[in-house]
Amino acid sequence: MMNSRQEDSKDTNAEGKDSCSFDVLDHYRNIANKYDHFFKETHQGYIPILMKCLDLKPEHVVADIGSGTGAIAKDLFELSGLHNPIWCVDPSVEMQEVARQKKGVYPILKTAEEFFSNPQISENFDRVLATISAHHFVNPDAVYKGILRSLRPGGFYVQLNTVKVSLPSFKSLKTLSTQCFEREREISSPLLRKIGLNANLSQEEFSFSLGVKKSKLYERYRCRFISLLQHLSDDQIEEGISELDHEHYQNVKDDELINYECTMLVTKVEKVA
Numbered sequence: 001m002m003n004s005r006q007e008d009s010k011d012t013n014a015e016g017k018d019s020c021s022f023d024v025l026d027h028y029r030n031i032a033n034k035y036d037h038f039f040k041e042t043h044q045g046y047i048p049i050l051m052k053c054l055d056l057k058p059e060h061v062v063a064d065i066g067s068g069t070g071a072i073a074k075d076l077f078e079l080s081g082l083h084n085p086i087w088c089v090d091p092s093v094e095m096q097e098v099a100r101q102k103k104g105v106y107p108i109l110k111t112a113e114e115f116f117s118n119p120q121i122s123e124n125f126d127r128v129l130a131t132i133s134a135h136h137f138v139n140p141d142a143v144y145k146g147i148l149r150s151l152r153p154g155g156f157y158v159q160l161n162t163v164k165v166s167l168p169s170f171k172s173l174k175t176l177s178t179q180c181f182e183r184e185r186e187i188s189s190p191l192l193r194k195i196g197l198n199a200n201l202s203q204e205e206f207s208f209s210l211g212v213k214k215s216k217l218y219e220r221y222r223c224r225f226i227s228l229l230q231h232l233s234d235d236q237i238e239e240g241i242s243e244l245d246h247e248h249y250q251n252v253k254d255d256e257l258i259n260y261e262c263t264m265l266v267t268k269v270e271k272v273a
């Protein structure tokens, strides 16, 4: 295993700010202990998509970039019978604290930028994945170059981005989500195409259905379960919840399920052998 600075959190904060001007690491510090609870249903939807697209073999060496609480790595490790734990690269101390308690996780406390700046990360991995984390890359150009360098010939990178959620949203969040989804769609494919000269790029959309109790839905908003909600004040969130309740959920009981659909854009880049 590589000699990482996985126990050292002091020098990982330099790139904690993203282009949206809130502190990304603060956000994940606050949400870490509830993250798995809030994302349980969503993660269950991601796993079949990832299993299909990653085509994992037990001998594969795998890295998960922006791996969060390691929930996805744990499931992939167990379902694929991987021989080696998944390298889970994430700069949040608190998310990594949750991750390190899971089987199949090898935590590396770094940003993607820091991890791939090491020239020794070269042709180490059969598969690299990034699930709803690529929007946090501060220097996507360098990260994508690093990812391609880190892949063994014939290996591939799989990135999942949310492009649509069929759940009704409140006005202030709707505008933010639309901008964010469009930005995610725009950024990565041209960049990967430009960088991946010796790579084949393909994109496909996958949808899955899920349900969440009304009480949990409102709790997710109040706790700002996604970083986008950092842009809204407590009052704006309360107003949004009242708007939703009035327009859609007045007759839904707190413990009743609200069903909806998520659409993910899967970008796959295969390094030519």
Ligand SMILES: C[S@@+](CC[C@H](N)C(=O)[O-])C[C@H]1O[C@@H](n2cnc3c(N)ncnc32)[C@H](O)[C@@H]1O
Residues within 6 Å of the ligand: 015, 024, 028, 039, 065, 066, 067, 068, 069, 071, 072, 089, 090, 091, 092, 095, 110, 111, 112, 113, 130, 131, 132, 133, 136, 137, 138
């Ligand atoms: C929305 S969470 C996704 C976690 C996990 N992949 C999942 O699907 O549940 C985004 C993660 O990206 C991490 N992150 C933020 N900036 C990053 C960077 N520059 N490089 C790598 N990861 C980063 C955050 O700490 C957070 O854990």
